[in-house]
Amino acid sequence: MEFHLPGRARELGQRLANQHLRLGITGVSGAGKTAFLTSFIHQLTNTQQSPLPFFQVMQQQRYLGGQCVPNLMTQRARFPFESNLQQLQLGQWPSSTTALSQITLQLRYKPQSPLKQKLLDWQTLTLEITDYPGEWLLDLPMLSLDYATWCDNVWSMLDTEIVSALAESFRRQLQLADTAGGPLVLQQLTDLYQQLLQTLKQQQLSLILQPGRLLRPAELAGAPLLQLFPLLPTQLKQGSILARQLQQNFDDYKHKVVAPFYRDYFAGLDRQVIMADCLGALNRGHHAMQQLQQALMLIMQHFSYGPDSWWRRIWQPRIDKVLFVASKADLLTPDQHRNLLLLLQQMLQQPLYQQRYQRCETEALAVAAVVSSELGQVKTPAGNKPCLRGRMATTGELQLLYPGEVPLSMPSPQLFQHHQFAFPEFLPLVGSGSSFPEQLRMDQALQFLLGDHLQ
Ligand SMILES: Nc1nc2c(ncn2[C@@H]2O[C@H](COP(=O)(O)OP(=O)(O)OP(=O)(O)O)[C@@H](O)[C@H]2O)c(=O)[nH]1
Ligand SMILES: [Mg+2]
Structure with a gap:
C-alpha cells in the first residue's frame, strides 16, 4: 500500500x-x-x-x-x-x-x-x-619537544653517515656564528638551514625536514618566528642570546603554527x-x-x-x-x-x-x-611478457618498458647494493572521453x- x-x-x-x-x-x-x-x-x-x-x-x-x-x-x-x-x-x-x-x-x-x-x-x-x-605533516613530533631536545634530535639525524657531508657547511657556519644573535645573524643562518633542508628534500630524507614551513611557508613567509634552525648541542649549553632567541621562536612556532594546524585540520x-x-x-x-x-x-x-x-x-x-x-x-x-x-x-x-x-x-x-600507462605485451623467447607504455616525465617521449618486480617484503640493505629498482615516472595520458x-x-x-x- x-x-x-x-x-x-x-x-x-x-x-x-x-x-x-x-x-x-x-x-x-x-x-x-x-x-x-x-x-x-x-x-x-x-x-x-x-x-x-x-x-x-x-x-x-x-x-x-x-x-x-x-x-x-x-x-x-x-x-x-x-x-x-x-x-x-x-x-x-x-x-x-x-x-x-x-x-x-x-x-x-x-x-x-x-x-x-x-x-x-x-x-x-x-x-x-x-x-x-x-x-x-612532519612537524608533528615538534609538539612534544622543547628546543634543546629538538636540536639534539635533528643533529643526531644530521650526523648520520648519509647526511653529515651535506650538513657540513651549515655546521661550520654555526660554529662561526656570532652568539650575540640579532635579526641579521638569525636570517643568514636560517637561509643556510633552509638551503640544507632543500638539499635533503631532494634526497627524499623527509624525516629531517623540520620546520616544514621553512620549505613551504605559505602566509608565514618572512615571519620572525620562522627564523628557526637547530644550534649544535654544545652551543646550547652556553645560554647565549642567540640560543634564547631561537628557543623563543621554537616555542612560538610550536604554539602559533603547529598546534593550530593540527587542531584545525585533524x-x-x-x-x-x-x-x-x-x-x-x-x-x-x-x-x-x-x-x-x-x-x-x-x-x-x-x-x-x-x-x-x-x-x-x-x-x-x-x-x-x-x-x-x-x-x-x-x-x-x-x-x-x-x-x-x-x-x-x-x-x-x-x-x-x-x-x-x-x-x-x-x-x-x-x-x-x-x-598514466597502457598495458601491452612484448614477445620474448620465454613467451609473451606484460609491459607498460607511457610518456616519460623527463623527456615527454613515449616508451615501452617492463618496470620490474616489487619485493614482497622490506628488502635488505644488501639487495639494494646489487639491484637498482627503476620504476618509471610517466606523465598522465592525454585523453578525452567522460x-x-x-x-x-x-x-x-x-x-x-x-x-x-x-x-
Ligand atoms: N603514475 C602515477 N603518478 C602519480 C599518481 N599520483 C601522483 N603521482 C606522481 O606523484 C607526484 C606527486 O603527486 P601529488 O599528488 O602532487 O603529491 P602530494 O602528496 O600532494 O605532494 P605535496 O603537495 O608536495 O605534499 C605527481 O606529480 C606525479 O608525478 C598516480 O596515480 N599515478
Ligand atoms: Mg599536494
Missing part, C-alpha cells in the same frame, strides 16, 4: 537525512595526496564516467550525483579541483601543494531500505576534505587516508625505504598514541576508518599489484595491529588515482570510505 507524508514532515525528514563527514588525506610530500583528491572528487561529481563496480551506491543505481558547494570556512582557500583536473587533461601533473586548501562536496543518493525510500526522495552526504603540503576528522609512495622509495634505495617506514610509523604513532596530546583526545575517538594507500600502482604491470600491497602491509604491520586493537577499521589498497582520467581501485577506496554512509 502506498502512503504519503504531509509536506512539512517530509521536509523535516529530508533535513535529518543530511549527514556530514570529514575526510583527511595524509602523507609526506610526493605521496600523491593532491592527485588522489582530484581523482576522488572527479569520480563523485562526473556522473558520465565508466562504471565503478565496487562502489555499491553507483552499482545499485542509487547515486544521484555529487557537486562541489561553497566551503563552510569561507576564509580558507578552496582546493583548485577544476584547474587540477584541467592540468591532468593536458597531460601534466598538478603542482606540488604550497598552502592549505579545502573543498566541500554534497553527494545525493537514494536510500537503500524500502521504508526510507517511502519517507525520503533522497539523502545527502556532505563531505569536507582538506589538502595541505606534505612537509607540514580535530574532528571522521576518516583518514594515509598514502605512501613505496615505488618512489624503492627507486631511491634502502635509506628512503627506512625513512618512509618511519614516517608512516610516526604518523600512526602520533595519531593514536601521541604524547601529552590534548588534540588527540579531541579527535581520536571519532576516526573510525583508516585507509592505507600504496599510490601509483599504474607504474606496475598488474601481476605486481599484489606484491605492492603486501609490501605496504608489511611496512605497516605494527600500526595496523594497533589500529585494529583500537577498534578502528582499516583497509590497505594499491591504487592509481590517475592511470571517464578520463582513468583510475585503478578508486571505487574500492570510495566504497571503504563512504559506502556505509550512502546506505
Whole structure:
C-alpha cells in the first residue's frame, strides 16, 4: 500500500537525512595526496564516467550525483579541483601543494531500505576534505619537544653517515656564528638551514625536514618566528642570546603554527587516508625505504598514541576508518599489484595491529588515482611478457618498458647494493572521453570510505 507524508514532515525528514563527514588525506610530500583528491572528487561529481563496480551506491543505481558547494570556512582557500583536473587533461601533473586548501562536496543518493525510500526522495552526504603540503605533516613530533631536545634530535639525524657531508657547511657556519644573535645573524643562518633542508628534500630524507614551513611557508613567509634552525648541542649549553632567541621562536612556532594546524585540520576528522609512495622509495634505495617506514610509523604513532596530546583526545575517538594507500600502482604491470600491497602491509604491520586493537577499521589498497600507462605485451623467447607504455616525465617521449618486480617484503640493505629498482615516472595520458582520467581501485577506496554512509 502506498502512503504519503504531509509536506512539512517530509521536509523535516529530508533535513535529518543530511549527514556530514570529514575526510583527511595524509602523507609526506610526493605521496600523491593532491592527485588522489582530484581523482576522488572527479569520480563523485562526473556522473558520465565508466562504471565503478565496487562502489555499491553507483552499482545499485542509487547515486544521484555529487557537486562541489561553497566551503563552510569561507576564509580558507578552496582546493583548485577544476584547474587540477584541467592540468591532468593536458597531460601534466598538478603542482606540488604550497598552502592549505579545502573543498566541500554534497553527494545525493537514494536510500537503500524500502521504508526510507517511502519517507525520503533522497539523502545527502556532505563531505569536507582538506589538502595541505606534505612537509607540514612532519612537524608533528615538534609538539612534544622543547628546543634543546629538538636540536639534539635533528643533529643526531644530521650526523648520520648519509647526511653529515651535506650538513657540513651549515655546521661550520654555526660554529662561526656570532652568539650575540640579532635579526641579521638569525636570517643568514636560517637561509643556510633552509638551503640544507632543500638539499635533503631532494634526497627524499623527509624525516629531517623540520620546520616544514621553512620549505613551504605559505602566509608565514618572512615571519620572525620562522627564523628557526637547530644550534649544535654544545652551543646550547652556553645560554647565549642567540640560543634564547631561537628557543623563543621554537616555542612560538610550536604554539602559533603547529598546534593550530593540527587542531584545525585533524580535530574532528571522521576518516583518514594515509598514502605512501613505496615505488618512489624503492627507486631511491634502502635509506628512503627506512625513512618512509618511519614516517608512516610516526604518523600512526602520533595519531593514536601521541604524547601529552590534548588534540588527540579531541579527535581520536571519532576516526573510525583508516585507509592505507600504496599510490601509483599504474607504474606496475598488474601481476605486481599484489606484491605492492603486501609490501605496504608489511611496512605497516605494527600500526595496523594497533589500529585494529583500537577498534578502528582499516583497509590497505594499491591504487592509481590517475592511470598514466597502457598495458601491452612484448614477445620474448620465454613467451609473451606484460609491459607498460607511457610518456616519460623527463623527456615527454613515449616508451615501452617492463618496470620490474616489487619485493614482497622490506628488502635488505644488501639487495639494494646489487639491484637498482627503476620504476618509471610517466606523465598522465592525454585523453578525452567522460571517464578520463582513468583510475585503478578508486571505487574500492570510495566504497571503504563512504559506502556505509550512502546506505
Ligand atoms: N603514475 C602515477 N603518478 C602519480 C599518481 N599520483 C601522483 N603521482 C606522481 O606523484 C607526484 C606527486 O603527486 P601529488 O599528488 O602532487 O603529491 P602530494 O602528496 O600532494 O605532494 P605535496 O603537495 O608536495 O605534499 C605527481 O606529480 C606525479 O608525478 C598516480 O596515480 N599515478
Ligand atoms: Mg599536494
